[in-house]
Structure formats: C-alpha cells, structure tokens
Amino acid sequence: MDSEGSTRAPGAVEPVMSDRVVTVPNALSLLRLVLVPVFVWLLVFEHAYGWSFAILLVSGASDWADGKLARLLDQSSSLGALLDPAADRIYMIVIPICLGVRDIVPWWLIGVLIGRDLLLLAAVPILRTRGLTALPVTYVGKAATFSLMYGFPFVLGGQIDNWLGDVFHPIGWAFLIWGTGMYVWSFVQYWWQVVLVVRHVPRAR
Template sequence: MSAEAQQSADRVLTIPNALSFLRLVLVPVFLWLLLVEKADGWAFVVLLVSGFSDYADGKLARLLNQSSKLGALLDPAADRIYMIIVPIGLGVREIIPWWLIGILIGRDLLLLLSVPLLRTRGLTALPSTYVGKAATFALMYGFPLILGGQLDGVFGDIVRPIGWAFLIWGTGMYVWSFLQYWVQTVLVMQKMPPGGGMSAVDSR
C-alpha cells in the first residue's frame, strides 16, 4: 500500500464517519423520545434521519473517496446497535411483537458464533451479500414506517401497512442472509488453511 493510500485509510475526520457517529448518537435520543417522552412523531423523524444517514455514508465514502479503516468498523457497528436497540424499544412500547424481535436479535447473536471459526482462517468477517444489504435496508425503513403508523390520521393509516411489508420482507431476507453467511463460513473452513493475517470484511 502506498503512503498516500495508507494515509487515506487512516483518516478519522470524514463526512461518512461523521454520519455513522451521528447514527450512534441518535440511538439514545430515539429511546428517550419513544420511551420517556412518548413523542412518536419526533422518534419517527429520528429513525428516518438514521436510515438516510446509513444510505448516505456509504455513497459519500465512494463518491468523495473517503473510505477509511474507522469507517469500515463504525458503519457496521452502528447498524448492529440500531438493529438491536430499535426493535427492543418498539417491543417495550408493544408496537412490534417480541417473537419477531427474538428472530432479529437471535440472528445477529448466532452469526457471532462464526467469528471464532473465521479467525482460525485469518478472517474476522465475511463479505457483504446483496441479500444482507437489502435486508438491512428494508428493516431500517420498516421500523420508522411502523412507528409512523402509530400516528393518528391519514398518514398513519397509509404508512402502517407499508411499514409492515418492509419489516416482514426484511426479516425474511435477514434470516436468508444468515443462512448464506453460514454456508460461506463452512466453505471457508473447508477450503482455507488455518492461520494467516487477520482480514476484516464488512458482513451484514
């Protein structure tokens, strides 16, 4: 790697990193609005901003050539926290059922079981799949739309079924991507020799 490329990868102060950090900061704000203030309208806005920032940071990282090592860690970390905290908050308010929350969180916890196996082959994660990215996208828009469906009036009536469609479709793809990752893990264990340098690849 050239010195210029190394310097670029080590950057911290970038627009995509700022957006990922914003997404992390908005998680407790969302919980306060949802559970303490019960201000569903503002909580809905916070989730929309979070979903847009998740889309924007990846796009901007490529367009502005601002990819970085920190961004490769921060973005998926923010997604994972979002995918755990937001459904739990909605569950506490009895907006979505706990069995569905169990599927979403259980998927991520079971996926963590692949990490020790991958480390024996010099990897820390697997490449993202189209299904995994589509599932995350669907869920990140399904949650705010379902919350928006709690609002009174025509707006709530319109977005409620759309939100559930996103959530059901996203959950199905989330489970399917879990199966894909475990198939990939088995193939890695069969085809790659033990050892090697650690390589971190975003896995969603």
C-alpha cells in the same frame, strides 16, 4: 453502507482508506450514534411517536449519505469503516427492542432478528481458526438490512394518530415481513459459507 457490508463488481477500484478522523462521512456516522439515546428517550419515555419517526428518517438518510459522500468526496477512512457498521448494528438492536417495549413489534420477531445476529457472531472464532475475519457479503443480506431499516421507521410511523399513520402502517409491515424472511435466509447462506470454509480452508498457523 449497511450493516452487511458492501460488494464490488469485478475489476472495480477499491477505495483508499486514510487515517483521517474529521470527515463528512464520519460526522454523519457520529450523528447517528448520538441520536440513539435521543430516540430511546423520545419513544420509550416520552411516547413521542412523531419525533421518534423523524429521528429514524434522519438516521436512515445519513446512513445512505455517509457511504455516498465517502466515495464522492474521496473521504473513505479507517475510522469510518468501523463507525458506519457499528452504528448500523446498534440501531438494528436498539430499534426493535424499543419497539417491543412499546408493544409495536412482537417480541418473537425481535428474538428472531437479534438471535440471528448472535448466532452469526458465533461463527467468528471458527473463521479466525482459518485466518479469516469476515465472509463475502450476499445480496440477500444487504436487501434484508435495507428492508428492515425502512420497515422499522414506517411501522413506528404507523402509530401516528392521523392519516399518515394509516398509510405508513401497512408499508412498514410489508418491509418488515419481507426483510425478516430475507434476514433469516441470509443467515443460512452465511453459515453455509462457514461450512465450506471449514471443509476447504486449512487451519491457520
């Protein structure tokens, strides 16, 4: 599950959320959270590009696997619904900042990505006045997050001093540029939804 949430086809059965804590998906989400400080240490302090790249690959694989396993094993839980997007959000903030510190990604791009998320948070109080906590997810937002989650690791992999770095570098920047463009466009979509909510949904009592 990516940080933009998930969408379902009309008529699809919603997963039943349980109060279970010890599940395979929750363990994978927790692993991703634990790997955050490890990633920061390896990249910022040890300059270990190869190991940092490996951690991002493992994190990306676990991000895909936890949602898949939650459905296959019928282990959707309320805790998992919080852990998974929280881990995604933390990665989307920590990874670009660390890449900026190492001069791998320009700070203006980092500012665009983080600024977009902060401006989206500004919509939460507005939605709450209408009795809402979230907006319908857009496929552009999901595609943007997907592209960025792959773009950052491959841009980092481009720093590896061998032929793999030469291959990863253009792939990473292709994902990153495309993902950033969609990230900004999804911001416009979400705020247009906010405008429609303000116009057509009465204030909650």
